[in-house]
Amino acid sequence: MNNYDRIRTENTVDNKENFYENVPEPVTGAEALLRCLIEEGVDTIFGYPGGAIMPVYDKMYDYKEKIKHILTRHEQGAAHAAQSYAMVTGKPGVCFATSGPGATNLITGIANAFLDSVPVVFITAQVTSNLIGTDAFQETDIIGISMPVVKWNCQIKRAEEIPEMVAKAFYIATTGRPGPVLIDITKDAQTSKLNYKYKKCRFIRSYNPYKPLKTKEIESAAILINHAEKPLILAGHGVLISKAENELKAFAEKTGIPVAVTMLGISCFPANHRLYAGMLGMHGNLAPNKLTNEADVIIAIGMRFDDRVTGNLKKYATEAKIIHIEIDEAEINKNVGVDIEINNDARDVLRYLIPLVNQNSHERWIREFRINDKIEYDTVIRPEIKPEKGPIKMGEVVNVVSELTGGDAIIVTDVGQNQMSAARYYKFRNPNSFITSGGMGTMGFGLPASVGAKVGKPDSQVIGFIGDGGFQMTIQELGTILHYNIPVKLIILNNFFLGMVRQWQDMFYQKRYASTELVNPDFVTIASGYNIPGEKVTEREQLAEAVKRMLKSGGPYLLEVHVEKEGTILPMVEPGASVSEVKIIK
């Protein structure tokens, strides 16, 4: 194209832009990509540039008013931040990385989003199409590598395919059971031109997320529920995803059925509600675990009977008929055999179900929960959150934060004891206010996820509870906090141990502490290198005041709390044990 042609084309483009809205116009693949993202309502992208994705980043320079790009310090950080952004906003997250190592560095983050059903659109660049398959510089088969951990992926080698594939990606990521998708775009597809026109995807022949409501099954479920004497609701992440919190509350209140939640279901039901039964699973509460095996009808809503929830499957829900409301058909009858399968969206089902169930109150049954709650409170909870002497406990820190924030903060965690303490002792009041790595249990999730949550919800107080081990896995993201002055509050629960592994060594490996004790840097000093103010707490008397100072500070803040070195998270359903054999004493 000579200069004269270029000027002519540009003029035509301008004219078209001014006078006709829907006439296709020639743009580069890179520009088309950004326009598609804007069409999908994207205004924030987490990512990291590199050789193959440079045409896209170059175009971002022109679009910086419309799309904010957060440069993380590692692609894994970008992936976790994008996931966490999606979890707090309800919008799909978007994450960019270059080819080769950029793309492979995303994998942990992609797998994490996949196991926790979070919609994230990952866009990776690929080497020029004629180099694919030749082991070119920074070439990697990211389609093959990511295949088992994405809901869908595709490679784009021609610019013309970009609008359709991006539309498809957003449709697939956000509908049905959400999940991550990946689009791999070759460098030549980014630079060559296409006639840009965008149409949102509303239909894919081979993929139907909107199944007709299973009214007959719901009616049978209602009969079962109306005759139940000891019914129990197990609410999972699906309740939050389908925005069925109000329906769940109405359903529980009408039927008087106690609501237990999975870890990812936390915050779908107010923790201070009289029907709240607490968390299920390995480190869940005593009552819901124990009483799972006494319940006569279990209504599982948007959860997948993960092994951390069920314990030994042979001794799980032994007395119960199970109703499973789940949008992903492959999850039904996968781990636990169910009596009534309702393969629909949780909110749609509950809306149809509520008028069919009778007003009820299961006072005697609920009393059993309260009795167990009292036992757990006296033996486990009170000593953990209100100890009078000895070292600071993790639960105690969480409890102070919970009280001082009134349960209104968005809590992000890493993985391990810090996560279990936050899940157990923070009194969540708002939906989608608990951001954690569930299925994958990814250490290093906490710090970048705190960044993503704060970017997504700048007006909420975002607090990350992170262990000293996990913090050092993605510690470089302090650089992102510095760069964009992201006012997150980070609390390091420092026990100088990989706490959860140490707990298992203590309980099941005769206290042989192999490679779990840590020699740590001074985290407050490290934070100060990133211009992040911080404080170290080693004594109980300092704790509340230090937390108050942290909450009051306007910017980012790091609070390092030295907690009990060999603390144990209880209760515990030991591996291989039944949920009803949950232990409250080590």
Place this chain on the structure above:
Amino acid sequence: MIKKEFTLSIFTEDHIGILNQITIILTRRQINIESITASESAVKGVQLITLAIRTTDDMVRKVARQIEKIIDVIKVFVHTSEEIVHQELALFKMSTKSLLSGNIIDHLVRSHNVRFIEISSEYMVIEKTGHKSEIVHLLNELEPFGILQYVRSGRVAVTKQVKEFHSYLKEMNEAMREEEEDKELEILKRQNE
């Protein structure tokens, strides 16, 4: 639980990489693929992958749902051996000399219903279609004569059921179009509100 033979008829879009996605699911469940065939189906643009696997009733149901969950998979049908008509095809390359003695050729044609698809002075190529057991039976009989090459195809199968795949596809398309129209209406309604 007893393992049985199942035939999976998997109808998919004609996209690259689907076979890979399917085998990932079977590999994770430690299920060996006994045979595999892929071809275009009676519906243009729709691929049909036919898999034979040995597993339990319970497991086949689980993996079928997981396979159907793959975005580009349109429909999965699970069949036991009684529910389908199936065939496999084998080719045997034999030295001509070895088969000339006695009435072996006569026997092959009469009892095994084979076809000779090439005959030269050095070798013959024999084609046999049938169930795997019949082919293996022939293989055992030919072995003493010295087999130069032997190859057997994957299973091809059609179902005995009356309802055909394209009627499923049509229903699916119609249901989804309606759904789509409903959704658009709803969006319009919301915009008006």
